[in-house]
Amino acid sequence: MEQNTTRSFSRLAFFLLFGFAAAYPSFRAAASTLSMVSLEKELGYVEAYLRLQGLRYGDKLKVVYEIQDGVKGALVPFNFLQPIVENAFIHGFQAEDEKRLRIRAERRRNQLRIQVINSGKALTPQACYAINQGILSNTSHGLS
Numbered sequence: 001m002e003q004n005t006t007r008s009f010s011r012l013a014f015f016l017l018f019g020f021a022a023a024y025p026s027f028r029a030a031a032s033t034l035s036m037v038s039l040e041k042e043l044g045y046v047e048a049y050l051r052l053q054g055l056r057y058g059d060k061l062k063v064v065y066e067i068q069d070g071v072k073g074a075l076v077p078f079n080f081l082q083p084i085v086e087n088a089f090i091h092g093f094q095a096e097d098e099k100r101l102r103i104r105a106e107r108r109r110n111q112l113r114i115q116v117i118n119s120g121k122a123l124t125p126q127a128c129y130a131i132n133q134g135i136l137s138n139t140s141h142g143l144s
């Protein structure tokens with residue numbers, strides 16, 4: 001039990017460090033070298049977050065990674081993926097008993113395509129439109 005608790009706290013500390021960097025612009029500015037990271041590192045942050053969720057949901061959480069060979073070195077914005085994965089828990093899994101998540105990354109022509117797919121309730125076209133309008137208006141994060 002003590003070893004599991006210690007492991008849980010170290011995972012939490014790792015996750016909080018990167019969350020802190022994302023939440024506070026002054027910390028982020030001081031760590032400007034973190035503005036772009038490899039997809040491999042970004043997936044590491046997501047894995048840390050999902051390990052914490054695994055402590056909460058246990059065997060009810062199923063995660064599948066489908067990462068195409070050769071894309072882990074691609075540069076992506078720091079901490080862009082974890083909030084998307086988190087939204088699956090906040091908005092997608094509301095009434096779901098088993099929580100299934102699939103994270104895909106593949107190169108298509110000269111673009112990197114990343115998908116986060118959850119087994120929860122799908123957004124309606126109206127909700128997608130509202131989210132896009134929120135993003136385009138720059139007045140909110142898009143989800144509320």
